[in-house]
Amino acid sequence: MTYIAKPRLHHPSLVKNKAGFTRRDYEGAVSTLCAGCGHDSISAAIIQACYELDILPHQVAKLSGIGCSSKAPTYFVGASHGFNTVHGRMPSVMTGANLANRDLIYMGVSGDGDSASIGLGQFAHVMRRGVNMTYIVMNNGVYGLTKGQFSATADKGSISKKGVSNPDSSIDMVSLAILMGATFVGRSFSGDKHQLVPLIKAAMAHKGAAFLDVISPCVAFNNHSGSTKSYDYVREHNEALNRIDFIETREEITTSYDPGTTKTVQQHDGSILRLRKLGEDYDPSDKVAAVKRVQEGLHAGEVVTGLLYVDPTPSDLHANLNTVDVPLNTLNAPELCPGTSALDKINASLR
């Protein structure tokens, strides 16, 4: 952490977005994480994404569990709602919050310990239920707060800072999320904001369970040679399948690309994801192919990044449960106590 607050002076060219805020307005408190932590870069990417999407901060709910990553929501979008849950239980709290107020933008921030170890069960179910959210795992493969033990996402055979080799298989969060039913799945790297910011924007606009696995090197305990989650390793093994140029519905499409170099995915609400191809021909809407490609990458020791899977017509928890269209806090006595005739109707339908 730093001893001084980030100065409020700013670059003269800083401009306000359509919501009337500058990018600096989406910042939070000064980070208390270690200097150089990848999580801070992800926070900066979230700030940038929220600014570019003209989001109203008070419409955002940030939920997290326990761990370095779960401290991060304090460091972005300070003027929003926040909930720090018990370890690994963020998904159920978020599910409940989402059921109660479907109008907020939900952002779950978790780590590899919180989501792949103690919270693995909750993780699976929140994806399966299709909660409309953006679920970001800041994945560093190590338990930083307890000083450097392997986490469940550490690759088999990778070496700890103390020189010990990891004997256990790793959990691949991307594969798990796709299998569990998430409808938007991507992977990125904290050191590549050009890729990460559009991914976060697209995930936030996705009306369903969106999951992003963001490799985020732990400078203190997992940035040495032998680690597979270090800055150097990820840069050397990064296989980016595509780049998103996220385009909203209300904006005119102005950028033009050579035919054959892009792939567009039109989502249910009309918004368009424009994907720039990088090398191989990859179709992220093909679920079986996506799982195959991700597994191939794992086998080859690649860090496959980009938008890996998207279902353009997702259905979310509210649609599945056929819930009321508005947040519960907007329901008043007439809707909640519709009267005898409504009760009689229900009773009659059950006879």
Next chain:
Amino acid sequence: MKPTDIANPDYFHKVVDCQWACPAHTPVPEYIRLIAHGRYSDAYMINWKSNVFPGILGRTCDRPCEPACRRSRVEDENLVKGKKEPVAICRLKRVAADYKDDEDINSKMPKAPEKNGRRVACIGGGPSSLTVARDLAVLGYEIVIYDQDPKLGGFIRTQIPHFRLPESVIDEEVGYITGIGNVEFRHQRVDSLKAVLAEGYDAVFVGSGAPRGRDLDVPGRKEAAANIHIGLDWLSSVSFGHIDKVGKRVIVLGGGNTAMDCCRTARRLGGEDVKVIVRSGFDEMKASPWEKEDAIGEDIPILNMLVPKEVRHEGGKIQGVLFEKVVAKYDDKGRRSLVPSGEPDEFHECDDVLVAIGQENAFPWIEEDAGIAFDKWGLPQLNEKTFASTHPKVFFGGDAAFGPKNIIWAAAHGHEAAISIHKMLIGENPEERPAPGVNVASQKMGIHEWSYDNAPTIDHRFKVPHRPKQEALKDIMAEVELGFDPQLAFKEAQRCLNCDVQTVFSGQLCIECDACVDICPMDCITFTENAEEKELRLHLTAPAMNPTQDLYIGAGLKTQRVMVKDEDVCLHCGLCAERCPTGAWDMRKYYTEMTHAGHACHKQ
């Protein structure tokens, strides 16, 4: 772009905008920090070494440093609740002079060593000659200063009214120079350069200023001469007590600082209806903005776009001045000309006219065959680096060199001329100038601690308290500005961004984690593919739109990208270095000090 060569002393010197802009390159941030720490004597000595007249300049400098100050580029009007303003560098300098410990200063003043047997004459007793005298006296030279006025100081003493600069301050700072020893003052007007040279001096320095006030050439000027005064001569007469009153209605012609001094002086000598009338537009006036402000504050209107046409008089008794109204027209090349607007002429009544429409160089005392060549503007032909004239023993400086400038320029010229004289007399080549001294020190004290106050404040520029107007106008000797008190000085000093504490980048230590990019409040750091400067400036985290400010290019990164830092808006808050996990960024103070004859050419 090529990686930045930070070993070049100019690179980081340029980042210290105030110091780079100062003709004498005074280490501004260093003395401002010392003022904040209450170390006024130390702050004074840094100034004294560099600009020789801290107390005088702290009241009268035309402050080339302040328009350059980074603070005025990075402030946010909404946060500071006012317009963007530089640090009050000049008035902080005065604080050092006001609150220094005189005994301490006296003990720090150098004393002349044994005479080295060489004699140097300085013609004119103004700031450039005094600087030459100081720099050379400490090396053992015997200095003789000639001046027509009874006391040393030149225009500092004769042209600047005492309500802006008390005479005691001049006496004190002139005294520090004569107190060194080996400096002789001759109250003697020089009428012949050849006669001075004939006295066998090893070198002669001409610091005789630009002493001639330009006159008005309109009908009626001669007839009404009794009530028309040349501003320069009039101010000098006031200064020496030869003039102590003026008519009730006074017109001051001209738009420079002399005009401002004339009108404010007239207000104190009985002028009730005093106005400044200037040919050009208000904004193009040569006077410093704050001097215009002070004049207007003393109920002196400034009328512009009026060209004097005729002085009206009745039998030699002045009635007033007739003015033609003009407008500014610009040609294709942007050159301005003032053309009659066609409106009727304006007549302004008055009892006295003060003419302050410019000053000129005059060397009637330099004989044509003295060996000094002049250019077509009547200025001596000089080597711009060494200030040497076409005569091997004669050097120029101050207003006598390149025409009217300011005290701070005179001090800068004096330093350069002294180096040339010394080098010439010890048999070295004056063309080879000594490099500045640079002292580099990391400011790191702990993981998050720096040995400078790195948190920028968002205070608006503090105003220097003034004496109440009624009181000030009554007494021509009463200083108008009261100066910052230590509390205000501290607050104003805290506005300084410490631009001499540099962000130094070591690419081989960097792991490209982006922590510095993310924390930088000014978005001035970018990691990117290298490109040409024009291209790079457009594609940074925030565009670098000020081409006068450098881009710092750091290489040696594993990804072969480069670190690009836009020096323009950096707050020097040190957060990049604080968030850097590997120490690739460090905050290092670059203390840059110009080399003078007194301490660098001198071989111990």
